[in-house]
Amino acid sequence: MEQYLQLCKTILADGAVKDDRTGTGTKSIFGHQLRFDLTKGFPLVTTKKTAMRLITSELLWFIKGDTNVKTLIAERNHIWDEWAFEKWVKSEDYNGPDMNDFGLRAAQEEEFKQILDEQMNIFRKKILSDDDFANKYGDLGPVYGRQWRSWPSTNGQTIDQLKNVIKSIKNNPDSRRHIVTAWNPSEVDQMALPPCHTFFQFYVADGKLSCQLYQRSADVFLGVPFNIASYALLTHLIAKECNLEVGDFVHTLGDAHIYSNHMDQVHEQLSRQPRELPTLTISNDKESIFDLETNDITIEGYDPHPRIKAPIAV
Template sequence: MKQYLDLCKHILEYGVEKGDRTGTGTKSVFGYQMRFDLSEGFPLMTTKKTAFRLIVSELLWFLKGDTNVKTLIEANNHIWDEWAFEKWVNSDKYTGPDMSNFGVRASKDPEFKVVLKEQMKLFCDKILSDESFAKEFGDLGPVYGRQWRSWPTQNGETIDQLENLIEGIQNNPDSRRHIITAWNPAEVDDMALPPCHSFMQFYVANGKLSCQLYQRSADVFLGVPFNIASYALLVHLIARECKLEVGEFVHTLGDAHIYSNHFEQVETQLARSPRPLPTLLLNEEKSSIFDFEIEDITIEGYDPHPKIKAPIAV
């Protein structure tokens, strides 16, 4: 994963200090590209342990067109909790302790962090036990899964971009229109978080499937390692269904930034040497991307350095 470490070094050396929506502050560069040859191994971060199971469950959540965190929480995946939690604590139905700016406050105040953890657990428990609460506060709006699987049209119908993409690759592999977009200007204001990884294009050549992703906003320490692995997995799944080998994953970043409260963690990671990439294993009995479950997707030979914790900016 030298490509990723080079990105981190580039931002630390050439990045400009910028404010941001969360109030945390960043070092940022604009316009950066990484390329990963997927035949050389599965690009899961080795300079820090990265939770592959969370990557799998999130991608399958997208693929099923789901937008409610309940499904993720049931799979013990909490990477979207903060955005749903924010919706609850900002509503007139929330009566607990003040949770304003909770992401930044928790990184600076250990006592508040304990209170936040208690409220977050209460929130997750209510999501799992109360259907009406989950429907009201667990849904993130028309985020990725909605746009991928049921993009709304003006006449009230929907477009399944993913199904259309697979059919297009199978029937017209040389087309330059193998595209899925998650950026829907008509609905972006209704999303808990406007899509960061917003546009992807697939390309077939020499019997191999490649994908280029345009990511408008890239949280380099926490988010990008997940994004790399998630889209690499997506390429593998679509290639399997279309009877193709895997080619490249090309990752093009718009605003690539390191949050100011991640600088120390990035330096720790840069001091580590990359290890061999793991191998992706897909259940041979499954061929359709729509049939895969979490247990059908595993890796072997993953020997990363220890996990590095960092606060998430919400």
């Protein structure tokens, strides 16, 4: 994972200081590319522990076209909780403590963080126990799963981009149109978070499937390790569905940034030596990737350095 660590060094050395939507501030560069040969190991960051279970359950959530955090919370995956929680605390139905700027305040005030944790636990329990509440506040709008599996067409129907691209790879492997896009301009304003990983393309050569992702906005410390592993996993899954071997995962970044409150964590990570990459195993018990569950996907030989905690910018 030297490429990833070098990206961190480049941003620290050459990045421009910029404001951002969250009010946190970043150091940022524009336009960077990473390439991972998936035959040489699964690209899961080893300089800090990265939760593959969360990556897997989130990707399967996308693949199944789901957009409600209830499914993820039930699997103890809280990646998307903050965006759904924000929807609730800004509503007329919320009557608890002031949650304005909860992400920044929790990072700066330990007392407030305890209050936030209490309210977040209340929110999660209500999502799991109250279907009406989950439908109203758990749904994130037309985010990734909706666009991948149910893109709204002009004739009132929907387009299953993911199934279409699998069919295209199987029937016309040399096509240059093996593309799935999550960036739908007509629905961006309805999404809890506009897609950061916006567009990906598959490529078949020599019996191997490669994938290139364009990511418009890349949180390099927290997000990018997840994104690398997620799309590497997606490449493995689509290759399996299409009876192909894996090739490369190419990760093209637009605005690649490190948040100002992640600097110490990045320096700590850079002080560590990368370790050997793990290997991926996908169960053969299911007929299709659309039937897979989190436990069907496992990582072997993963020996990372300890986890490094950092606040998420909402």
